[in-house]
């Protein structure tokens with residue numbers, strides 16, 4: 001492999017491009033998607049011509065089924081202030097968006113080894129939940145496990161999220177899960193040999209309405225009871241934490257210095273690498289298409305690469321879980337909702353915490369690479385598996401961000417993308433056994449906080465699966481609660 005760099009922003013070598021070509025990615029856009037070249041600060045200005053020349057020289061034919069890389073706005077780095085000046089009609093729902101493929105992946109990447117005919121545990125979904133569970137099962141000695149993932153490991157919400165991790169929640173269950181998760185994140189590099197860049201700069205919540213202000217105060221008291229050092233702070237104290245922050249219309253703020261942000265992708269890579277080392281099969285580009293069911297048990301999981309007989313199936317397919325559950329005649333109440341997000345050019349470190357205006361769903365933080373990363377929920381967003389990008393989002397986000405931090409108007413947006421929240425009626429997950437289908441276990445419905453819950457939830461789930469001892473989590477958040485109406489609403493949801 002040649003180590004000559006072809007894209008210095010993203011450390012992509014000539015060898016990486018040749019490797020992409022050998023896997024069947026034969027056009028500029030597909031190579032870009034596969035290697036990440038041209039996605040850094042120069043946005044391809046320095047490397048595009050060199051990659052194009054290399055592709056032309058190697059002369060591969062474009063095989064059928066290669067998806068073109070979908071250009072996402074902005075097509076060139078554009079200042080937030082320009083986006084902020086775009087008109088937004090808040091009375092109408094967002095329409096369309098630059099589309100992204102959903103589930104259409106290049107056949108060239110499909111493994112050509114056969115799927116195992118049988119496994120003790122089949123996990124559907126290679127997002128953070130599925131992989132964290134497989135990892136935790138392996139820690140308990142269970143390695144007869146297969147993870148099935150329709151696309152690549154970061155194709156779902158786990159590869160598209162904001163990386164926020166916080167203990168500031170509205171219910172005891174979520175506070176305790178988040179605390180445990182953050183403890184596990186602190187030792188992730190030691191346990192799994194990969195740096196997830198955890199930075200505990202805190203979460204600063206701002207409230208602009210009385211109702212949200214009271215909620216912050218009530219929840220801060222609950223946090224303190226659980227040993228979380230959240231404090232309600234004044235506008236001046238908030239400005240000391242984030243210089244330049246305007247507090248226009250802000251009634252109160254809460255701050256927990258132990259919350260923080262991480263870089264999401266190494267999470268997936270760390271768990272997956274460990275699983276592979278332990279002999280667990282992680283089958284990417286493998287689409288679950290149905291089930292063989294008899295006598296109240298799933299006997300086989302069907303895929304587009306063949307069937308796998310199994311003892312236990314775990315449904316951890318995030319926003320796709322309802323459509324997969326339907327294949328087993330199970331109705332989940334979850335709804336997918338698009339959430340858009342963007343990142344800017346890198347700046348010197350200036351922003352300690354993740355800041356969120358709870359009323360509007362605006363949030364922003366600074367990554368370890370210096371980029372401002374942020375999003376904003378849209379109350380008009382209809383339910384649906386839509387992962388397209390809109391100008392409306394960049395405009396709304398830019399307006400919201402500049403209202404809180406006016407001096408970032410000149411900062412340029414480099415990329416935007418979208419993913420789907422997997423939303424349940426009470427904002428809590430669906431966990432545990434499926435009524436009437438005993439060996440189908442549910443692990444979905446993590447709304448906008450699955451990333452930070454995964455290490456703790458997966459740890460508990462692996463223990464529960466291995467010992468079969470009662471665990472309140474899998475009882476309380478069972479699917480049955482939606483028919484019995486015993487819902488426990490989580491109210492600290494961003495967006």
Ligand SMILES: Cc1cc2nc3c(=O)[nH]c(=O)nc-3n(C[C@H](O)[C@H](O)[C@H](O)COP(=O)(O)OP(=O)(O)OC[C@H]3O[C@@H](n4cnc5c(N)ncnc54)[C@H](O)[C@@H]3O)c2cc1C
Nearest residue numbers: 125127129150156157158161162164288318419450451452
């Ligand atoms: C924009 C955005 C920002 C967010 N910010 C945060 C945050 O700051 N902090 C936080 O904790 N959480 C955040 N979240 C939420 C978090 O990303 C999710 O809760 C979490 O990643 C869910 O993980 P998962 O494994 O359940 O689902 P996913 O990561 O979506 O994984 C499910 C997988 O199932 C696969 N699949 C689907 N259908 C099939 C099939 N038929 N066969 C096989 N595989 C299939 C999909 O390809 C996918 O990879 C955010 C989400 C979004 C969209």
